[in-house]
Amino acid sequence: MRIEAASVLHSHAYTDYFQQCRAAGCSHYRDSDDSAAVFYQRVLDRAAGRQLPPGQLPTETWFALDAHGVILGAIRLRHGCTPFILDHSGHIGYEVHPAARGRGVAGGLLAYVQRHGAPQLDGGWLMTCDDDNAASQRVISRAGGVLLTATAQGPGEPWLRFYHLPARRC
Template sequence: MRMEAAGWQHHAAYAVYFQACQSDGCEHYATISDAPLVFFQRLLDNAAGRRLSLGDVPTHTWFALDNGGRIVGAIRLRLGTTPFIHDVCGHIGYEVLPLARQLGVARRMLAFIQRTAPPQLDDGWLVSCDDDNLASRRTIERAGGVLLDCRCVYGQAVLLRRYFLPNSAAFR
């Protein structure tokens, strides 16, 4: 598996990935009505700081690619801290396709961020997951994530767990 910053060279693989994420019910893709390539262009524009909606921050995306060049996971890093990032979504968001789960893809994506990305808050990042998402909880905790709190957010039925994830220098 290798990590690559999202770029136009991934557009065909992303269209397949996007459809698979929507079919699987991945939260990040659940309400998107755009065609995959329209959404992909928006992702690239967002990373460059172009066409941001009010209150949005640039967000960089990296793909986890298998040996055949298929995208099996994606991780996003939001640059900056807004109240919504601080209280709800965190700086880091990620998903892994079902066919690649339990293979260490999420662990490797988080480790990649910890090694290479600029910390956004106190030498680390905020990351959150639903309380009932045991796989993400284990992945975040094994990466050194420290539980900050567990809270209800905007009337959601599931509790949200917020973690502080230190950069890899904290482990040296």
């Protein structure tokens, strides 16, 4: 597995990834009516700080890729602090292609961001996940995430909020 910043080089591989993640109900994709191409252009624009919606901040995206360039997972790092980031999305969001789950992809992506991403709050980041997502809770905890709160994003949507420290840089 290799990890690369999202770029135009990944546009073709992104279509399948987008469709599979949307079909699996990944929250990052399920509420969008956009095509994979439109959605991916937004990923590239946000990384460059272009065409940001009100209240949104630049967001870097990296992909975990297999030897054939198939996207196994994605991780996003939102730069800065807004009420939405602090109270809802957190600084880091990720998902794994349904066929690649249970293979260490999320942990590898999170370890990469710990080493290479710019820390936000007091040298760390906030992360959130659904309270019924035991796999994500394990990934975040194994990487040093500390549970801060358990609350609800909306009616019937319980979630957990973690503080996460970056790994030591050598």
